[in-house]
Amino acid sequence: MRFIGEVPAHDLTYSDVFLVPSRSDVASRLDVSLAPDDGTPATIPLVSSNMNSVTGPRLAVSLARRGGLGVLPQDMPLQELDAAIRWVKDQPVLWDTPTVFSPDSTVADVLAEIPAVDGHGIVIMNDDDYVGSIPTKRLATALPDARLGDLLRGSQAALDADDIETGRQAFDLMAEAELSFSAVLRRGKLVGAMSQKSALRSTLYAPAIDADGRLAVAAAIGINSDVQSKARALAAAGVDVLVVDTAHGHQEGMISALRSVSELRLGIPIVAGNIVTAVGVADLVDAGASIIKVGVGPGAMCTTRMMTAVGRPQFSAVLETAAEASEQGAHVWADGGIRYPRDVALALSAGAASVMVGSWFAGTIEGPGNLRSDADGRLYKESWGMASTKAVHERFGRLDAYEFARKMLFAEGISSSKIYLDPERPSIEDLLDMITSGVRSSFTYAGARSVAEFHDRAIVGVQSAAGYEEGKALPVSW
Ligand SMILES: NC(=O)C1=CN([C@@H]2O[C@H](COP(=O)(O)OP(=O)(O)OC[C@H]3O[C@@H](n4cnc5c(N)ncnc54)[C@H](OP(=O)(O)O)[C@@H]3O)[C@@H](O)[C@H]2O)C=CC1
Numbered sequence: 181m182r183f184i185g186e187v188p189a190h191d192l193t194y195s196d197v198f199l200v201p202s203r204s205d206v207a208s209r210l211d212v213s214l215a216p217d218d219g220t221p222a223t224i225p226l227v228s229s230n231m232n233s234v235t236g237p238r239l240a241v242s243l244a245r246r247g248g249l250g251v252l253p254q255d256m257p258l259q260e261l262d263a264a265i266r267w268v269k270d271q272p273v274l275w276d277t278p279t280v281f282s283p284d285s286t287v288a289d290v291l292a293e294i295p296a297v298d299g300h301g302i303v304i305m306n307d308d309d310y311v312g313s314i315p316t317k318r319l320a321t322a323l324p325d326a327r328l329g330d331l332l333r334g335s336q337a338a339l340d341a342d343d344i345e346t347g348r349q350a351f352d353l354m355a356e357a358e359l360s361f362s363a364v365l366r367r368g369k370l371v372g373a374m375s376q377k378s379a380l381r382s383t384l385y386a387p388a389i390d391a392d393g394r395l396a397v398a399a400a401i402g403i404n405s406d407v408q409s410k411a412r413a414l415a416a417a418g419v420d421v422l423v424v425d426t427a428h429g430h431q432e433g434m435i436s437a438l439r440s441v442s443e444l445r446l447g448i449p450i451v452a453g454n455i456v457t458a459v460g461v462a463d464l465v466d467a468g469a470s471i472i473k474v475g476v477g478p479g480a481m482c483t484t485r486m487m488t489a490v491g492r493p494q495f496s497a498v499l500e501t502a503a504e505a506s507e508q509g510a511h512v513w514a515d516g517g518i519r520y521p522r523d524v525a526l527a528l529s530a531g532a533a534s535v536m537v538g539s540w541f542a543g544t545i546e547g548p549g550n551l552r553s554d555a556d557g558r559l560y561k562e563s564w565g566m567a568s569t570k571a572v573h574e575r576f577g578r579l580d581a582y583e584f585a586r587k588m589l590f591a592e593g594i595s596s597s598k599i600y601l602d603p604e605r606p607s608i609e610d611l612l613d614m615i616t617s618g619v620r621s622s623f624t625y626a627g628a629r630s631v632a633e634f635h636d637r638a639i640v641g642v643q644s645a646a647g648y649e650e651g652k653a654l655p656v657s658w
Pocket residue numbers: 230402403404425426427428431433454475476477478479482484516565566567587590
């Protein structure tokens with residue numbers, strides 16, 4: 181990457197900068213590969229934050245099926261983490277995980293989990309017997325207390341797994357049968373579900389998979405517990421990437437935790453953070469990390485900068501650390517502060533291999549927690565910071581009262597925030613479509629076919645606040 185003018189003397193964040201188009205021989209946005217090439221199985225440069233309100237197994241699966249990587253949070257008890265990793269590994273790769281209800285469940289039961297939108301559906305099962313499937317969009321006009329079994333009419337066609345060889349073929353079969361959503365059965369047994377949208381997506385994305393062809397998943401550990409036995413247990417459960425994570429990643433506690441994890445030689449990439457300086461990269465790579473998580477203070481739920489003044493504007497933090505990581509043969513994940521697809525493109529232009537997204541992904545159907553609705557009927561999910569009072573309660577509630585009170589003194593970050601679902605893009609996969617199409621486009625503007633070429637070819641300019649404002653769409657007329 182190079183700056184179009186002089187190299188600025190002060191640090192910058194994403195809204196301070198823009199990408200300059202340059203001569204390109206990339207004919208199509210579909211000729212672009214977004215694979216991060218950071219040693220993980222990801223095929224798109226997106227990972228979800230290890231936050232309790234962001235990554236649960238359901239989101240991790242949807243993300244991995246499209247090539248991203250979900251990082252399960254360190255706060256999940258080991259037994260739950262183990263079960264979550266094994267559940268991810270059991271999920272179908274070629275088709276969606278079915279959302280199953282019994283015929284006696286009601287429309288309201290479904291709408292508590294999935295809104296009545298296009299591209300989603302539910303499968304009705306009587307114990308192990310397939311009963312039928314319903315696109316959730318149809319529930320928009322049904323009475324909330326209607327029994328699902330009573331909504332099924334006609335024959336309940338389903339796709340036969342043995343008939344589907346490619347996503348294109350599944351799409352054509354569904355279009356021909358005028359099915360927007362269908363269960364997928366093999367010899368009468370439910371093995372998955374598929375919508376026309378997911379069939380289309382399966383032709384555009386490559387899943388993130390392990391050596392045995394199962395969906396990939398990452399998990400985080402803190403620096404204080406018995407890190408070796410936890411890391412060993414996660415690896416035994418099949419985790420593909422381990423993230424050693426703490427607020428101040430450039431501290432001795434991190435370095436010794438990292439050394440003891442890397443001593444285990446688990447054969448999977450180890451990510452460590454968070455730091456924002458080149459010397460932080462050098463120390464963590466020396467202690468055994470191959471990917472460094474960068475970002476202090478940019479997170480939407482994070483009050484570190486206001487509480488401590490510590491941090492660094494994220495574009496410059498990524499630029500400096502990615503240059504050092506490249507010297508060391510390591511990689512950088514840009515963590516926090518992503519609000520638009522442009523921010524992802526800019527993080528990659530600064531040298532990041534991948535980008536970690538938290539709050540934005542919390543407001544999706546697949547995010548953990550129930551769908552809630554505000555006084556105007558707008559759907560949202562609750563999100564909270566991992567250092568907030570709420571998270572400290574969850575993490576340290578079991579300590580004795582004095583120790584707990586001491587931990588509470590340092591709670592920071594937002595404890596409860598409403599993250600609204602985008603009515604046009606309520607699913608994580610809708611957000612992935614938007615982000616990856618934006619970023620594919622950024623690559624062709626720079627004449628780059630791969631993340632490495634984009635690192636090389638990106639030209640970045642510095643803009644005024646008015647320049648940034650000009651780039652926004654006008655929501656209403658003036
Ligand atoms: N990216 C970011 O800007 C931030 C991210 N977070 C996220 O919150 C979660 C919890 O992290 P964390 O609070 O580190 O908890 P951890 O459970 O990982 O513990 C942090 C350890 O570091 C010690 N420590 C020393 N200095 C600091 C400091 N300035 N801030 C925090 N701990 C310090 C703590 O001791 P003692 O408690 O005795 O001081 C404790 O032993 C993680 O997921 C983390 O990523 C949190 C804050 C900032």
